[in-house]
Amino acid sequence: MANPYLEIDRLMLGDIHTAMDQMDNLTVLCDDFGSRFGGTEGERSAARFFVDLFKAYGLKNVRREPYTYASWTRGATTLELVEPVKKEIPCIALPYCPSATIEAEMVDVGDAAPADFEAMGRRGRGKLVMVTSRPPQGLGRNVHRSEKYARSALGGAAGFIFMNHYDGRGPATGSIADNREALIPGISVSKEWGSYLQRLQSRRGPIRLKLKTRNRTRPRKSWNVIGELPGNRLDGQWVMTGCHYDGHDISQGAMDPISGMVAILESARVLSRYAKDRIGCGIRFIAFGTEEIGLIGAKEYVKAHQDELDEIRLLVNMDSAGGAGRKGLIVHRRPEVDAFFENAAKEMAYDMPYGQGMSAFSDHFPFFNAGVPTCGMGDAEATFTGRGFGHTAFDTMDKINLADLREAASVLSRLLLRVACEEKWPAKRWSSRQVERVSKGDANLEIVKVEADLERLYRRRR
Ligand SMILES: [Zn+2]
Structure with a gap:
């Protein structure tokens, strides 16, 4: 199959596979900044680090968006x-x-x-x-x-x-x-x-x-960090990718989450360098704060950008995406994009695991609840057996392979390019009623009901 993006693909992938930026960034984020757990000095340093890198990579409108939350020590x-x-x-x-x-x-x-x-x-x-x-x-x-x-x-x-x-x-x-x-x-x-x-x-x-x-x-301040590549044609539309940057306080959080964040940084670097004049709609890169303690950064983003949610073609959640395993997409109940991604995989000559799925436990969920089309990088064909080293003191950077980081960044960059260049994007934002209809009866969202019961108990007791 013909690949209309062959030139850009070659430049981006050649660069990703011959550069050490990802491992260098991972080392700073893990060994220098530590857990980056909400309220730590490393969290603050990481937020500044993303600002500097986004600017160095040539992104526009780079900013930290602060919010207040309940930190825990x-x-x-x-x-x-x-x-x-x-x-x-x-x-x-x-x-x-x-x-x-x-x-x-x-x-x-x-x-x-x-x-x-x-x-x-x-x-x-x-x-x-x-x-x-x-x-x-x-x-x-x-x-x-x-x-x-x-x-x-x-x-x-x-x-x-x-x-x-x-x-x-x-x-x-x-x-x-x-x-x-x-x-x-x-x-x-x-x-x-x-x-x-x-x-x-x-x-x-x-x-x-x-x-x-x-x-x-007690109350503290945290930040979402945002950078953009503005589109050239399709005004007022964006494809977004995001990953949280806080780990747990007992760990470096190397796989969960920061392996995904360094892949986003790498995509920002190569898309800016080789594709910024070619993309149709804009591409927005987000480092979400304080996910581990309640998807707080993502919820704050959705709250602060209510009037722009219609503009989002797709959010690609990269939480933990640079760890082991095959790298494809798990789309959250949006069969209307199947044909687009199946075609993209063929065009990319990439054996991409792809499927529909659902989870309430990462930063895409507040966007999903607001009707925004979302997906996550992962292997739709794999069965979940547990978090492995994730959420333990042993989620450290020695477990992360450069080859995994490279594949995650390569797949992300090529997919973002393609979504941004598509003239007619097939997925539209849902109304709250449509969200409700899709969520109802989804066994993976059982937690929503159980937490509503817990909320009632909480109100009675407090
Ligand atoms: Zn995570």
């Missing part, structure tokens, strides 16, 4: 086994964990499918409910930590214990509320310590634990 947390034996259990608090002291029995809900909570019934009341991070088998969808937490709280739990399901990776973190202090405390333990508690309980009967945790939630 961990203090000391201890988990003490009180009965049937005394022992200190290593653990960490999960973001937005309130300060608390609780002594209670443990209830183990395993992989925590909705049916496991039904089976637990009233036994969870006033207890410390333990779940694993493993996706429940045979359910046909993942059950996110947020849903396991919400179901525990709704079941009357006094606290939540999140047990990692991987050997040797320590506890797995992840927030238990969005942009505010959580209702009940949540902590994480390693697989090894979680298994010990499970064995002890089955051998010796009920076990009692004492949890003491001190943390702090």
Whole structure:
């Protein structure tokens, strides 16, 4: 098949595959700036770094858009086994964990499918409910930590214990509320310590634990960072790509998220250099702030740019996209773009995994809810078995391969070019009623219902 962009493809891909910019940027973002978790000095430095790079790459209208949010800082947390034996259990608090002291029995809900909570019934009341991070088998969808937490709280739990399901990776973190202090405390333990508690309980009967945790939630400022390549023909239309830049405070967040962000930086660099006079509509590049604690930056962007949402052809979410795995697109319920991307893949002579899917757990979701066409880079054909090193202290840059970064940046650059040059884009923004119709009955969005129930409980209790 003829490729009308062959010249530009060759220039962009040749450059990406012979430059070290991505690894250099990754090194600064991980080794120099650290976790970039909301409220850290590294977060502030990263936001400035994107401004400088976007400008150096020749993007226009480069800016930081500040907003206020509830930042969370961990203090000391201890988990003490009180009965049937005394022992200190290593653990960490999960973001937005309130300060608390609780002594209670443990209830183990395993992989925590909705049916496991039904089976637990009233036994969870006033207890410390333990779940694993493993996706429940045979359910046909993942059950996110947020849903396991919400179901525990709704079941009357006094606290939540999140047990990692991987050997040797320590506890797995992840927030238990969005942009505010959580209702009940949540902590994480390693697989090894979680298994010990499970064995002890089955051998010796009920076990009692004492949890003491001190943390702090308070207002702070964060930023979305934005840069643009203006279009040449299709006025008032944009294709956007974005990725969050905050990791978790226990980690470098090398794969999740920043591998995706360095691919965006690289796309900005090569599209600016080889395609800026050719693109039809504009291309906007966004580094989203504070995703890990409630998609806050993306929600703020949607709120601040209400009157421009009609102009967005597509948002390509690059969260974690430079990690291992095949690099294609997972489009969020927009079959009207299938023909366009199938054609693009052929034209690119690229074996691109492609399909429709849905998830509520990254920065595309506030845009999806506002009716904007969205997709994420990933492998639509892969089955999700868990986060791997993600959300542990071991998500460090030594796990990231240059080849993966190069492929992510190559695919992103070629797709952005093609979407920006298409004269008649097939997807339009949905009304809120259309969003509702598509969301309803989607098992992957079960979390929306469960969180609405949790919200009612939250309002009653606070
Ligand atoms: Zn992420």
